Amino acid sequence: MANELAKTVVLVGMMGSGKTAIGTALAKRLDVPFLDSDAEIEVAASMSIAEIFARYGEPFFREKEEQVIARLLDGAPSVLSTGGGAFLSPRIRQLVSDRGVSVFLDADLPLLWSRVRHKTTRPLLRTDDPRRTLGELFRARAPVYALADLAVEARAEYSIADMTEAVADTLSRAGIIKETT
Numbered sequence: 001m002a003n004e005l006a007k008t009v010v011l012v013g014m015m016g017s018g019k020t021a022i023g024t025a026l027a028k029r030l031d032v033p034f035l036d037s038d039a040e041i042e043v044a045a046s047m048s049i050a051e052i053f054a055r056y057g058e059p060f061f062r063e064k065e066e067q068v069i070a071r072l073l074d075g076a077p078s079v080l081s082t083g084g085g086a087f088l089s090p091r092i093r094q095l096v097s098d099r100g101v102s103v104f105l106d107a108d109l110p111l112l113w114s115r116v117r118h119k120t121t122r123p124l125l126r127t128d129d130p131r132r133t134l135g136e137l138f139r140a141r142a143p144v145y146a147l148a149d150l151a152v153e154a155r156a157e158y159s160i161a162d163m164t165e166a167v168a169d170t171l172s173r174a175g176i177i178k179e180t181t
């Protein structure tokens with residue numbers, strides 16, 4: 001069955017909620033381009049996110065993030081996975097609402113921690129107590145992620161394929177994915 005995507009699907013949520021993993025699978029399923037703002041920033045800067053934070057600081061990263069997301073939202077309907085902090089920016093929220101549909105991947109704290117605890121790629125978690133830091137970010141950001149157009153609960157028992165199906169189902173019910181045949 002062929003599908004048509006009405007506008008760009010923008011995945012938002014905490015680090016480890018699955019924006020990159022689910023975005024990759026969803027784009028494949030819908031046969032549309034997959035874009036990842038973190039990956040695009042790394043390519044543009046020829047540096048990892050951790051290096052950008054270390055050399056230039058978080059405000060510089062946030063500036064680049066906004067520029068990259070504005071550019072990525074300019075193209076044909078796609079799946080765009082954002083960085084975990086992108087949706088905190090009011091300007092980015094406005095861009096997303098003007099040109100796409102936001103989908104919050106809603107994972108609870110234990111699930112997020114289980115996914116990020118062994119990774120060293122997230123500079124904001126390089127603290128003395130990364131578990132506590134993750135909890136603080138989680139609580140501070142929850143009201144902002146709740147502003148997303150759509151939300152899908154990420155359950156620990158879901159595989160990547162299950163979660164991709166749940167997101168696609170939500171998008172179909174919202175009329176963002178339309179069956180063409």
Ligand SMILES: Nc1ncnc2c1ncn2[C@@H]1O[C@H](COP(=O)(O)OP(=O)(O)OP(=O)(O)O)[C@@H](O)[C@H]1O
Nearest residue numbers: 014015016017018019020021083084115158159160
């Ligand atoms: N059901 C699932 N849904 C999503 N991710 C899963 C699932 N099961 C296992 N994973 C793994 O959990 C991790 C999720 O991390 P991912 O990089 O996709 O998160 P992210 O939201 O893009 O984080 P960041 O904001 O740091 O970019 C990946 O390693 C992925 O393979």
Ligand SMILES: O=C(O)C1=C[C@@H](O)[C@@H](O)[C@H](O)C1
Nearest residue numbers: 015038049083084085122123
């Ligand atoms: O949650 C965040 O603020 C971040 C998440 C990652 O995707 C990266 O964008 C970066 O590590 C910051």
Ligand SMILES: [Mg+2]
Nearest residue numbers: 019020038081
């Ligand atoms: Mg990601």
